[in-house]
Amino acid sequence: MRPTTLLLLCLLFVANTAHALDKAQADRLVIEADSAYAAGEHAHALALYDSVNTAFTSSGLLYNMGNCHYRMGDVAQAILHYERALRLAPGDVDVLANLELARQQVKDRVASMPTFTLGSWWARFLGGSDPDHWARRSLWACALLFLSLSGLLFVHHRTGRRVLLTLVALTFTGTLVSTALAYTRQRDLARQDEAIIMTPRVDVRSTPDAKGVVLFILHKGTKVTVLQEVNGWQEIELANGAVGWTPVGTSTVI
């Protein structure tokens, strides 16, 4: 009687914990996964990271998962995870370096349209240290704005008022800018229009049906932009501007 009860309790406990992974457990799993990765057991490490990723996420976690995939030879999955990591931490140098290496192993070389970029520094600035960076900044700026406005009510000294007025102007701009950036960030994170080709090869056709003329062939690991979806076909665009239709399911959204 007693052992069965114990067993039941244990099962309940396991079920409970498996259901809701708390932060401490996640951290422990990550440490275990790190050592598995260092020991060369990449598949094991990936499984552990994956279980953490059910409840938690971070750029570092996705980056590590990408590394596992890369080591296991799945370049497309590696690229997918690096891209996801970049979403969370734009301009991260480690992720960019590994993504570049992984991209070199993709069969398709797509010359991207020349765009004006300020490099990863700017991307890092826009992205902030984490997805909540600008939202937090906007809160601080807002609080400071009203604090300095309140200060104006009580300070009558000339120099003091001048300082406070400058502060009000600065924090007002700061609030607007950081809110705008937080909004952009939020929109970027919610983007669903970029995808990585996951099937070994896919014919890109001129129309959304199987009879369409094959315009070009894409291979695993290539990044595309999804423009629209019609009847199980999606219109994709390459970085070089080429557009065509592929069946839904050949790519995975970043």
Added chain:
Amino acid sequence: MRTTATIGLLLVLTFGGISRLSAQEITFQASVDRNTIAVGEHVKLSITLTNARGSFGAPDLGGMMVVQGPFDLPNMVIINGQMRGSLTRTWLLTATRPGRYTIGPAQAKVGGGTIQTEPIVVEVTKGNATRPGDPQAALGQQRDPNLFTTISLSRNKGYVGEQVIATYMLYSRYANLQSVPKEMPKISNAWVEEVDLGEPRWEDKLETINGVQYRVAVLRKQVLFPQRSGTLRIEPFVQTCVIDRSFFNPGRNVEVRSNAVEYTVLDLPPGAPTDFNGAVGELEMTVTAARTQVEVDGSVDISVRFTGRTNLKLLEAPVLELPGDLEVYDPKVVDRISVNAGGMGGSREFQYLIIPRHDGTFELPAIQVSYFDTKTGTYRTLSSEPITLEVAPGDGSASAPVPQRALQSDVQLLGTDIRHIRTGDLQLREQGKELFGSWAWTAGMAAPALGYVLLLGWHRRRTKAAQDVVGTRRKQADKVAQRHLALARQALDRNERDTFYNALSRALNGYLGDKFGLGPAESTRENIQERLSGLPDGTALAQRYSALITACDLARFAPIEDTPRGTLYQQAAALIGTIEQHFRA
């Protein structure tokens, strides 16, 4: 052999009495010492002719072989003046195969007639071979018991690349034999190393095969390393031999053809390590550094030495994975390889010259080489210890003859690989919980604004109140009056007359001055009375006020107290209360 064995022999009895001898009985008998022998054992065949002279040869031996003989044993006995003579001829015979052998009758010509012996049956049983020996030799013996050649292998099967020794032998029973090779087999699919034997010569010891003794010469020895799996076949070799050569006889040419041998070559098992260097057999590796402390531009000799029994000549130099800033030259190969009867063995040494071009501590990684161990049938990995090289900044003396190089060189990119995973705090966040747009964020943005609005409202009210002095005074009037009244009450209790009246009049005048917004100078009795009269029911209030002030003034300035002080106090308090109620309404 038969020709030599069959010797026509004339028995001449030198004694004269032939006629007398003829009187004796003539006998011709053949006998063996035993009728049953084992293979390899000898049987002695004796044929005796008594009291006659005649010639006889060896009988038909029925397949048995002569090991030794014939030996003649003449015997002469004189008995009673009568001479008896006999001749016994003996052979040692043997058989290579078990069976039933019949030694045929021997014939002797005596006088004009012929006499013969009885045939003898010899049983040869399997028995123990005298020497397990070389099966090829036994087979060769069956081809020609007197002269044959063999090829034998040290093993019947082995792995690709595993060495096997082929021996070419000549077996002969002739006293005089000259032999030259005529045809040597070509061996394909194998790497062949000849063992240097010098001039072929007879071995010191005779070899006995199935009881027959042979002179043996090793003509040739080869170490073979099969290169392909399957069957390796060595075709027979042909040797031209001159036999029976003597001063008078030019001899006879005989071509002797050996057996062919087949060798089964097994593939190496799958799962060869990536650093497998192709060596099959036994191998050891020693890695030594001549020194581990050196100055910049000095030189370090690293020796990688392989010893063992395998095809050392095919060993290639292991690639040293050196850290940058170390220059390494192509290794010098020093061989101490011997090919002898036991196969190929010895050592091959690779000497690397390393010149550090920068100071620091360098770790030369362990060298790993795998080979196939034929003893266990598995791949074995040899691994050396890593060598730590301490390179001290030189004083330039080491590189004195070397022209000055540029001090800087580009960092060399030796390979590319992804960066390592991020360890430590990954800053995990719960999925899908962004701050922006959440309730917390909205509240956080709204809270300061709300707080500011509240603060602003409070501030406005305060400022307005500060600007409205009259209103404030009016509001404060009651409090001030009450304070003065309290003072008056104290004075009343203590029976202090002046203080009481002062406080009472100040309470009244101050209160009303405040209420009507009058300055200290304007707060005269007349002004106050006038304002009071302006109020509804003002006349009565003005009269009450006037009466109180008059009483106070009288008491203060003249010693006249019409009304008791307690009554005055109560009247004043009541008046203030009434006016206050009036203003509140």
